[in-house]
Amino acid sequence: MIRLEKRPQPSRGWSYAAPVLAVLLTMLLGGALFAALGQNPVVVIRTIFLDPLFSEFAWFYRPQLLIKGAPLVLIAVGLSFGFRAGIWNIGAEGQYIIGALVGAAVGLALYPLESRWVFVAMVVAGAFGGWAWAMIPGLLRVKFGTNEILVSLMLVYVAESLLAAMALGPLKNPEGMGFPGSRNLSQYPGAANLDLIAGTGLHWGVVAALIAVICAYVALARHIFGFQVRLAGQAPRAARFAGVRPARLVLVCMGLSGALAGLAGLFEVAGPAGQVTIDFNVGYGFTAIIVAFLGRLHPIGILAAGGLMALTYIGGGIAQSNLGLPAAAISLLQGMLLFCLLAVDMLTHYRVRLTMRKVA
């Protein structure tokens, strides 16, 4: 009989070994899938997991990892604080959209003013937009006790409708021949979020993500806020005695995650994406939730998890064009990877015991 026993402390060894095990498991399962699809499993796995890093064109793929991974990491770091404290903001996708919309609106309103301050104003506006959108579920929870999971999720749909309305209406490019979508911000020097060093993929969003990881690491390890967050999650009653004000914690955590998601949206719309379009959001906000969990809500872990997710996206794209693999197989593989990681994560927190059933 197999029994799970909660460990008093999460296992250190397993917390490093589990992700490796999960990736290996995924390679096995995925390999079987690709073999079933008539592909050479070894080649496919190598293409997805290694080619982005070590192939002849890795000099191109590596920067792409930054572009793809930065928004995931930035959003996930913000979410991790709330998740640790038991505050569930799952509407980061909406905050990402609103951050991009508000930021882009500021940039477009100032067009064609030539000043680097345009970008600065957009960054502030983007963070504010995301923050304000996250404050709605935050305040509702504090004032009325409303479930923030559900409100933040509902607001994603509202944000998507707003995005479509803006792309078709007020933010539409007046020179766009009537097509939906705004001016291209990446072609507007005052507002563009371009590579800081050309060709490296290192734009302001990547810098922000790295800063966020470092700040989060310091805050969790050394700052009173990190202590409060951890305490509120692990022992809510004790936290109250220790002087943690739950309402304030909710607002701070929601606001922080919203602001970072808004920033991620702004950096995306001003840089890699360039435009406000109807389909601007591609699910970073939801994927970041998974990244946050895969990274065990730890900043360094999130960095690694974000990199891994980015790897499967980019490797998946290469596998599609080089090996003719359908897109569906890639999304299936990503699903498997997540399942495996979530499954083996159990080993960090629980001990598997084989017990003999006693004969009565």
Next chain:
Amino acid sequence: MDLSAINPILLLASLMVAATPILLAAIGELVVERAGVLNLGVEGMMITGAVSGFIVAVATGNPWIGFLGAAAGGAALSLVFGVLTQYLLSNQVATGLALTLFGLGLSALMGQGYLGIRAPAFPDVHVPLLADIPVIGPIVFQHDPMVYGGLLIVAGVYGFLHHSRAGLILRAVGENHDAAHALGYHVRRTRMLAIAFGGACAGLGGAYLSLVRVPQWTEGMTAGAGWIALAIVVFAGWKPWRLVLGAYLFGGVTVLQLNLQAAGAAVPVEYLSMSPYLATILVLVIMASGRSPGSLGRTFHAAR
């Protein structure tokens, strides 16, 4: 603008049809959430149901068996979620999101050989006598059987939750799993059954699209219906009858705005389409807390 062109009887009748897929998926999710589990993978289970139902219906030529296949397909996928969250104690939010990703990929692969094929016909029933009642007849009694099937399932769930012992246990598990466990109820087993039921219902909802509404298999054909189902559960305050109202409201907004457009009214479509979600938030605020199942989304692990 000519609003007289809108026939209220036909409007109500088409609303019942438009609401059916989301109603089916939502009633399943309602049971899952009443058992204290939050499965965000409804979209993934719906689309898997849509494709598996379609495949079975084409293979057998019988849409009824197709619906059975859809329920089986949705339930099978949901059990992946069940095993991960209940036995391997993974986080429900993350697992549910992963399930959607997985389901979208799986369905696309399964459906590759079924593009451009038509599903076997699934005729409407005209309920004898009742269908001929003026006004009410066309609205209520001239639809395909799954419209009534959905309502029957809702009634069944209502009866089960409120008038059966098993339903009481399920609610107890959802409200406070530790207490339910202490009383000797099987928390995990109850939840696994609820999750499988949720998957089966989501599968039926998906198959309603691929077998009745469209009726054809195309990738990504659920187009977000699963997420709407999640919203309706919340809107309904986890109550089966309010769920019907919610599904008709969400389905109704789309039908109504299209009707207004066709009648020549200038409709701010995007703003109208966000209104049900705002209404849901309003409902949440008015109901305040406490009404959502107490253990919703929390991992259960018995100390021994």
Next chain:
Amino acid sequence: MIRRTLLASGVAAAALMAAGLPALAQDEPTKVGFVYVGPVGDGGWTFEHNQARLAVEEEFGDAVETVFVESVPEGPDAVRVLTDMALQGADLIFTTSFGYMDQTIEVASKFPDVKFEHATGFKTAPNVAAYNARFYEGRAVQGHIAGHVTESNIIGYIGSFPIPEVIQGINSAYLAAKAVNPDVEFKIVWAYTWFDPAKEAESANVLIEQGADVILQHTDSTAPQAAAQAAGNVYTFGQASDMAEYAPMPRVSSIIDNWAPYYIERTRAVIDGTWETQSVWQGIADGMVGIGEITDAVPAEVKVTAEAIRDGIVAGTMHPFTGPINKQDGSVWLAEGETADDETLLGMNFYVEGIEGDIPQ
């Protein structure tokens, strides 16, 4: 072995590319890439582009190798996929959605020796051509049939997004229907989607309930056909693909996006070294817009006149937008005998006189 040579030439290509020099390997097959916005299984827009890709493979056999990536979001992912294809040695890349326009121009500027073809856009570059289809020509044939067969004199139109391409279609169909049936009225709903079967079914049902007995659609699923069939005695037209599985009723004809001739022609131009940038807008005459078989559900004499319109467009003797045509507000757009110029059509943002309602802004 092959892998190794590929690797070697890849490194060389990388080095050459960095220096901005040509990197064509002459002895290898010509590589043609396709970037799709949806899944190849959507049964509509992307499906037809993929059919054309298969036609290219069939035409050239071993001389051409094709690659594709499906469901590529319009944004940074498109830049990555395009760059990747160019790096992997593609000689010609088709980007098949309007939303890839800026990304195509951007990537093309970094790969001067790779040819790009962008669908439905308006920007070109020395190595970027633009191509689009005159779908409105097919709409004239549909409008003609619709005007004849309608008994309620109400024709429903499911629009996707209020963009020039769709508005051209509405105006073209309306003018053709009005020409044969002065009492005809158009009811237009905007679905705000290219592909959402449930929403398209609802749109069709709403139109049928409001009295429409002919439905034209600019969205890509067969859901409106199914709705029409369930309602009975409602005529529809296939869109993007033939949708022949609903013939002879409710689908009585169709507009087929037939990209194959163009893709084959442009691939051949690359092989021959004669490729030059251009911006083309091809219609029925060039084969880019196909008119699906007109079924027997349409009266024989209407079929004859409808085919006459098609043939007139092919011969160049007939233009769907020939004056006198007024705009919706009554102001003169085209004088007697005048035909519309492409620039006005490409930016079309008004209804012609007689259509009721406003284009959403």
